[in-house]
Amino acid sequence: MADEIDLEKQRIRDEVRARRAAMGDAERVAARDGITAQLVSLVEAREARSVSCYLPVASEPDTSGFLGWARDRGLDVLLPSAREDGLLDWIRPSWEGMVQGAHGIPEPLGAFLSPMAVGEVDLMIVPACAVDRTGVRLGWGRGYFDKSLGSMERRPPVFAVVHEADFVDSLPSDLHDVPVTGVVTPSRIEYLDDPAEE
Template identity: 50%
Template sequence: MPDDPSVAKRVLRAELRERRRNMPGHERELATEGFTARLEELIGSTGAESISCYLSMPTEPNTRPFVEWAEARGIRVLFPVTREDGLLDWTVGEAPGERIGPTGVPEAEGELLGPMAINDVDLILVPAAAVDATGLRLGWGRGYFDKTLGSMGKCPPVYAVVFDTELVETVPREVHDQPVDGVVTPTRIVAF
């Protein structure tokens, strides 16, 4: 790995992105079943009644079956919406569709609730490229979640959703990186 953390991150992200792209369809389907079951367990163990969760891209751990399960049980789900200023806004996505946001990721459509809406949830689920054994999260490089988590006064538990191979020994660290409280994979829930 290169000495410069930002270069090391780019190299690792490229490798992880490629691995996700090449994952066989049947493996992805099994992982989705596992993610859904583990996330349901996490809700059961935390008693969360309001959560934030992202809408996954095709190569990411699939959060959609879990989101449908949560909404069907009356759990309030906030979805992130990217803003021009680098912050995240939030919506409950009451509109039936979704759109591709300015950064190329799927976003729920609905009334925008403002960046502070995240302060009212019981559990935050975030995407990640990898998470290390200490709970340090390697994001995808835009810093939206690091800024959001770093600005919260009282933060509820934050869990990253990654494939089993993405829970690694160490990830490159920079000053702004925010740790997570736990990780959800298709086979387990790990709290740090």
Template identity: 50%
Template sequence: MTADPTPQKRALRAELRERRRNLTQTERTEAADGLTAGLVALVERLGVRTLSCYLSTVDEPNTRPFVNWAREQGLRVLFPITRADGLLDWTTATDQDEEVVGLFGMPEAVGELLGPIAINEADLILVPAAAVDSGGMRLGWGRGYYDKTLGSMERCPPVYGVLFDSELLDEVPAERHDQRVDGVVTPARTVEFAARDRHHRRI
């Protein structure tokens, strides 16, 4: 690994983004079914009542069927709202059809803003990722929102990355501020890693 992994990160993100764009609609549908089953099983196993999730873009693993299931079960779902100061705000949207485009062109839920500290109420945090390696290191998309959020939490619940199967890699380039995840959920499987340095809150 070079002293400055930024060029490696940029190249890997571009490769992974292109792979996602080349998936067929059949592959996307099958992936969504498998991912939803894996996320439901994880939530039920952990006894989660409040979780954070995000609204996926067209090219990302589809989180929307899972979000709909969670709402039907009466679970509280926190959605991230990007802020210009680099922090994430949160909302619990009640209208699943209402969305806006966020600061960086990503879909975001519409609802009352709860402030950055609302994430401390979550029993489980589901995060987007370009890739995760075999040690749990997450490669995000370069904005740093989740790294900053996770790194600032005093007592963090379990954090799982949401990926396509091919995006669980042997190693990803990382910098000091990058945050590891406790596991990943892909359409085919759920993988858990060794305990992280973060102080975890039991649920």
């Protein structure tokens, strides 16, 4: 059964990668602008003063516009740094440049904080391959965010960012998968795990 779940997860990842790779420049810009608007709306609606987010790599939904807005507004932002043990440290960026991190993933210059630091933010914004309507989040297979979310004593609201086609009715899941509070796409915000907030 576990093998079947893993195979189905990989099939979905391959499908999403192919779909994102096929996006044209104009479509990417429109998606980035939509995501920026939705994330700004989410942060303002929740009156968040501190957030964790991510720097987009490859074809991940582009948060660069939102991060520029957050920097200009003086929000306290934490960005992830992958560790060898599979957890995430967090960086409070100085906004003064980038360095190469684990797996060749760019990381910002700034102050390093422990894996527990993210428990203090008002809102977590995480990448995803896909999300379903029950809050199941499918990542890319390394498990960094699942381990981090699963190890937290206090978990802020968690919103996964995906393109429209990656928000689906159902996804395969394992026991270690931690449901997200909501999903953000270029055109909407939907609460999935916290009906009182709708």
